[in-house]
Amino acid sequence: MAEEKESICKDCGLCCDGTLFQFSDISGEDVSKWDKLKTIELDGRTGIELPCSYLDNCNCSTYNDKPKICSSYSCKVLRRYDQGVLKFDDAKTIIEKTKSLMAEFEGEFNEHFVYNKGIPLAKNIQKMVEVVGGQEEFKTFATDHEDFGMALRDLRKVIKNQFRAQKKNEGKSKPK
Numbered sequence: 001m002a003e004e005k006e007s008i009c010k011d012c013g014l015c016c017d018g019t020l021f022q023f024s025d026i027s028g029e030d031v032s033k034w035d036k037l038k039t040i041e042l043d044g045r046t047g048i049e050l051p052c053s054y055l056d057n058c059n060c061s062t063y064n065d066k067p068k069i070c071s072s073y074s075c076k077v078l079r080r081y082d083q084g085v086l087k088f089d090d091a092k093t094i095i096e097k098t099k100s101l102m103a104e105f106e107g108e109f110n111e112h113f114v115y116n117k118g119i120p121l122a123k124n125i126q127k128m129v130e131v132v133g134g135q136e137e138f139k140t141f142a143t144d145h146e147d148f149g150m151a152l153r154d155l156r157k158v159i160k161n162q163f164r165a166q167k168k169n170e171g172k173s174k175p176k
Contacts (some may be wrong), residue, residue: 005081007088008092010058013055013060014075016051016055017058017158018120019098021120022056022123026073031046037052037054038053067074070137075164078091098158098160102156105154108147108148108151108152109148112128113127137140
């Protein structure tokens with residue numbers, strides 16, 4: 001079961017690549033140990049901006065000795081797997097579907113703009129909102145460009161439902 005859990009995590013990487021989060025809190029101890037991490041201050045908290053500097057094409061170069069914040073985080077897929085609610089093959093299918101939706105969204109995004117894999121998903125969307133002139137214009141753009149709007153909606157839905165479902169007492173910044 002531990003090997004399967006590691007496989008689920010390593011094959012996914014969405015919490016590290018900026019798809020799920022833009023920012024992850026990190027302790028001072030981890031900051032000093034992991035010098036390659038891009039640390040930033042956000043609302044008085046120290047954290048790392050994602051994608052993580054140690055991630056290379058979904059491969060974490062520090063996986064076996066990763067920062068505490070990384071080893072303490074479990075996405076909803078992993079929590080459901082640990083609870084026996086989700087089977088290994090089902091977890092892998094969710095990850096594959098999500099990555100397929102991400103690729104579809106990037107393709108639609110690139111039809112109109114240039115998707116930058118070096119910044120989080122949310123920042124790419126923020127930049128697009130700015131380019132089209134604001135939030136209302138972005139909604140209009142997504143409606144007028146149906147394939148783009150559907151790809152974004154589908155991706156956001158699977159991220160929320162399969163990975164990021166939060167308990168009421170959890171904040172927006174989640175450990176990774």
